Amino acid sequence: MSDDPCFLSATDLRRRISRKEISPVEVTRAVLARAEDLQPHLNCFITLCSDEAMAQAEAAERKVMAGEPLGLLHGVPVTVKDIVNTKGVKTTFGAVPYRDNVPGEDAVAVARLRAHGAILIAQDRLIVVLEVRERAARDVLAAQISVHQVLILTDQRRVHEDVRVIHHVVVLKP
Numbered sequence: 236m237s238d239d240p241c242f243l244s245a246t247d248l249r250r251r252i253s254r255k256e257i258s259p260v261e262v263t264r265a266v267l268a269r270a271e272d273l274q275p276h277l278n279c280f281i282t283l284c285s286d287e288a289m290a291q292a293e294a295a296e297r298k299v300m301a302g303e304p305l306g307l308l309h310g311v312p313v314t315v316k317d318i319v320n321t322k323g324v325k326t327t328f329g330a331v332p333y334r335d336n337v338p339g340e341d342a343v344a345v346a347r348l349r350a351h352g353a354i355l356i357a358q359d360r361l362i363v364v365l366e367v368r369e370r371a372a373r374d375v376l377a378a379q380i381s382v383h384q385v386l387i388l389t390d391q392r393r394v395h396e397d398v399r400v401i402h403h404v405v406v407l408k409p
Contacts, residue, residue, distance in 0.1 A: 240265045245311045252299060252310040259299065259310030263292035263354055266312040270357060281317045282325045282358040288312065291354045298352075309352030317361040321345050329361035 240248065240262040251257045267285050274280055295310040315321060318328050320338040322345075327333045341349065349355070 241269045245308065248311050249305075249307070249309060252295075253305055255299060259292040259295035259354065260289070262310060263288050263312050263356065267356055279360050280314070280357040281327060281360045284324055284355055284357055287323070288354050288356040295352060295354065306350065306352030308348060311353050312356045313348055313353045314357045314359050315345055315348075315355065317358045319345055321355060321358060324355070324358055326358060327361075 237243070240257060243251070248257070248262060252259055252262070267283070267288060270280065270283060271285075274283065292310065298305060299310070317326060320326050320340065320342040322338055322341045324337065325334075326336050326338050328336070340346075345355070
């Protein structure tokens, strides 16, 4: 089993953090470094929250050292899809009209993750492909998106010696 924090399970990370075998700062620093190294190859994050994550990790470490009660995910780095509101972090929903959207509050799921001590390191990129059907209406072409059927296409490929990426593309069919 690897001792690299990037490859430890959330359960193992949490156990090691609570035993003071590894610090939330060490874990977060390692995960962010790996994310930053792989981002140019994978382009999987819409937003990396490096400064915020390190501040959260330092606060988490202070709680550990003070012997305070720890949440179930205390000090464990997490990411969320770009379709989930994250307070103070750009959330675009994968759509151009929301490119500057910065929510004022967390979605319930994110609030619960944070309440249990999880450290948000990034927003995962969301890719949605829409099949648009054009039709004539009064001599004007109108785009119509029909959401009656959803097709999920999966593509798996190796992009790095130890990274396999699975892409799920949602196609809305007329």
